[in-house]
Amino acid sequence: MSIRPHRLSKRAIFYLVVAFAVVIVVFPSYWLLVTSLQEEKYLLVYPPYLTPQLFNWRSYLSLFEATPMVLWLRNSIMVSLGVTALALILSVLGAYALSGFRFRGRGLFVFFLLATQMLPQALLVTPMFILFRQMGLIDTLQGLVVVDTAFVVPVTVWIMKGFFDSIPREIEEAALIDGCSRMSALFRIVLPLSLPAVVAVCVVAFFEGWNEYLFAVTFVSSSDNWVATMGLASFIGELATPLELVMAAAAIFSVAPVAFYLLMQRYIISGLTGGAVKG
Amino acid sequence: MSVRISPREAALGPRSRRRIDWLPYLLALPLAVFLGAVLLVPIGRGIVSSFFSIDFLAPEQGKFVGLANYQRMVQDPGFWHSAATTLLYTSLVVFFVLLTATSMALLVNRPFKGRVLARGLITLPWAFPEVAAVLLWLWMFNQQYGILGLVARTLHLAGDSTPWLTNPNWAMMSLILMTVWKIFPFYTLVILTALQTIQQELYEAAKIDGANPIQSFFHVTLPGIMPVFSILTLLVTIWSLQRFTTIWLLTGGGPANATETLVIKVYNAAFRFYDLGYGSALGAAGLLLSLAVASLYFMVERRSASEKV
Numbered sequence: 001m002s003i004r005p006h007r008l009s010k011r012a013i014f015y016l017v018v019a020f021a022v023v024i025v026v027f028p029s030y031w032l033l034v035t036s037l038q039e040e041k042y043l044l045v046y047p048p049y050l051t052p053q054l055f056n057w058r059s060y061l062s063l064f065e066a067t068p069m070v071l072w073l074r075n076s077i078m079v080s081l082g083v084t085a086l087a088l089i090l091s092v093l094g095a096y097a098l099s100g101f102r103f104r105g106r107g108l109f110v111f112f113l114l115a116t117q118m119l120p121q122a123l124l125v126t127p128m129f130i131l132f133r134q135m136g137l138i139d140t141l142q143g144l145v146v147v148d149t150a151f152v153v154p155v156t157v158w159i160m161k162g163f164f165d166s167i168p169r170e171i172e173e174a175a176l177i178d179g180c181s182r183m184s185a186l187f188r189i190v191l192p193l194s195l196p197a198v199v200a201v202c203v204v205a206f207f208e209g210w211n212e213y214l215f216a217v218t219f220v221s222s223s224d225n226w227v228a229t230m231g232l233a234s235f236i237g238e239l240a241t242p243l244e245l246v247m248a249a250a251a252i253f254s255v256a257p258v259a260f261y262l263l264m265q266r267y268i269i270s271g272l273t274g275g276a277v278k279g
Numbered sequence: 280m281s282v283r284i285s286p287r288e289a290a291l292g293p294r295s296r297r298r299i300d301w302l303p304y305l306l307a308l309p310l311a312v313f314l315g316a317v318l319l320v321p322i323g324r325g326i327v328s329s330f331f332s333i334d335f336l337a338p339e340q341g342k343f344v345g346l347a348n349y350q351r352m353v354q355d356p357g358f359w360h361s362a363a364t365t366l367l368y369t370s371l372v373v374f375f376v377l378l379t380a381t382s383m384a385l386l387v388n389r390p391f392k393g394r395v396l397a398r399g400l401i402t403l404p405w406a407f408p409e410v411a412a413v414l415l416w417l418w419m420f421n422q423q424y425g426i427l428g429l430v431a432r433t434l435h436l437a438g439d440s441t442p443w444l445t446n447p448n449w450a451m452m453s454l455i456l457m458t459v460w461k462i463f464p465f466y467t468l469v470i471l472t473a474l475q476t477i478q479q480e481l482y483e484a485a486k487i488d489g490a491n492p493i494q495s496f497f498h499v500t501l502p503g504i505m506p507v508f509s510i511l512t513l514l515v516t517i518w519s520l521q522r523f524t525t526i527w528l529l530t531g532g533g534p535a536n537a538t539e540t541l542v543i544k545v546y547n548a549a550f551r552f553y554d555l556g557y558g559s560a561l562g563a564a565g566l567l568l569s570l571a572v573a574s575l576y577f578m579v580e581r582r583s584a585s586e587k588v
Contacts, residue, residue: 014391021386022400028460029403031426032415047429094310101303109307116318118573120521122542123562124318126549127325150317153310182302211408213524218550229410233528236417243418250411261406265399 032254036060036247043243059244060252067241068223069249072231075141079227080209082145087156087205088198090149095160096186100172113154121151125218132219139221147215152208156201163197164190203264207257228253322566329560335553348560357536357544358561365540365568368455368526369519375459376515377508380466385500388474398471402464409461413528416457420444447537450530454538458525462518466511470504477503513576520569541565 034052035043042053063069098106128147129138137143167190175185191198213229220226226234232253235246329348331341352358387398404412419427420443431437443453477499485495523542526532532539532547539547545565549558 018386018391018397021383022397025383025460026400026403028412028415028419029407031419032411035418044424046424048424048426050426090310090313093306097303097306101300101306103300103303106303109311112311112314114577115573116314118517118569118576119318119322120523120542120565120569122521122523122546123565123569124321124325125546126555126558126562127321127328128317129549130328130555131321131324146317150314153314157310207408211410213410213528229408232410232414235414236528246414247418250414254407254411257408258403258406261403262399265395265402 029258032247032251036244036251038244040242040244056244059242059248063245063248063252066245067231067249068226069228069231069252071224072226072228073252075225076210076228079141079144079148079212080206082141083148083152083209084202084205086145086149087153087208088201090153091156091160091201092186092191092198094153094157095164096190098157099161099164100182100186100190113157116151116154121214125214128215129218138219139225141225141227143219144212144216144227145209147219148209148212149205151212152205156205159200159204160194160197163194167193203260207260210257325559326563326566328556329563331556331559333555333559335549335555341556344556348556351557352560352564357539358564360536361539361541361544364451364536364538365520365542368451368538368540369516371451371455372458372462372519373512373515375455376463376466377512379459379463380470380511381504383463383467384470384474388471402467404461405464405468407461409524410528412457412461413525416453416460416529417444420453444530445534447535450534450537454526454529457529458519458522461525462515466515469507469511473504473507474500509579510576513572513579517569517572517576520565520572541568 036059037052037056038049038054039056042049097103098110132138132143132147137146171193172185172189175189176182180188211229212227213233216227216230217233220230232246232249235241235249328341330343330345332344332347333341383401387394387401391397419425422428422440422442422445425443427443428437428439428441431441432439442449444450481499481503482495485499490498520540521542522540523546526538526540526543527546530538532543541561542565545558545561548554548561
């Protein structure tokens, strides 16, 4: 055998292995889409059809008629936007303190931020429930904004600080010599240069609010305040909603984060080098 | 050097140099107050309430019972069972996640046509919302019509209806399968960035020295990703100890408590049995466990940081 065909077959085997890995990992997502487009008669059969038997886009429309999906998504968007705004403000100020200054207690503050990442949320949910009830934040979207921000802000501060650290100090110092105060240097010089970090913080914070389930299901009771994770989870174990609608709901809910990930893949991967993104 | 006044100090003037600069404290204050109020206060109160007997509906009228909740905990076989379940779940997830993540990272590390696409697709589950992923996997695990039943039968792993979530042993395996699928991409991405930092010259040198691919894997690749490996092991451990949503929605801790980790047990005690005092004691035990792992994390972090210098 000459060298060429041998190398070619090695290459072919490599591509086969990659294709196999991709198929295994991606198959569930494919199955979600296929199921959402079928009718019950093609779903409740064994063995299952591996390919779509029809492309029934109606389930995506009837989903909005049959369930309060619009309300759930609206509430989720409100919570996510709230988390984004609050986390951004707190992160910019906190990260600037950590990046631009050396002060007494700084080490303790960093330790405190990292330590909050180690706290299991499910163990905090009971005492937080009691506290939030006393503050009248139970069963409100604002309450969810507060909780979700508390769990995501240590991460976003870290992303922001990592970026602030990479900005040359000379740029800021030049602004200070020109008579800028440190605060106006932050808002006029440092922050505009940190746009990628601002975007990253917004994305991370938004999807924390979007995906959060534990506190939502524990704190929120009235159906007007249900967020989408609660609505989706409420399909579990109930038989009234057709399966294809449930899968359509899951698909709609997943579209935004998946699209964002694919679009910003390169940026997210480079952001990981700082070890700042939560899994 | 010390005599030189930096431009910043010059700009601030000599007067402000002698005083404490309050600005960083003002900047950090909102964050510190916020996290203190929302996280620290509840932790403190959670620990305090573990010494009380508290009814969920009137948490203000607790009765002090000393260590009774803890006494009950160590005598409760359910506690030890859930501790063992937590250990089993965590160790298996750690093992399979790191194995999958490393293999996948090695697979898509070297350049080939379509690598960017393959990377994007392989790491896609990471972007999936947890709740949506559970809905999907519940359908795939469906005992009667689920697609995984077909897979299991084709591979001769099981008969016609596989009890994916209804048999205690299968349920733990199914839970681990879904967990690994959902979380391995994060670790793949981190390992990939570590692989990129390995210098190509090292591989060439190994080749010249007559090393085969397996030898160069053990002597070049593995040492190159080892530093991130220890941190990743601790991260996947901590996050597996904490995992709630996936377990709660996929199995609810069942069947027959087979997947009831400590975190699930805490939630059940408080919100299913309305036993806040006992739930808090269980929570304190879980907190202790997390802190033990966290201190290990900081020790490793500090060691690897000093190695870099």
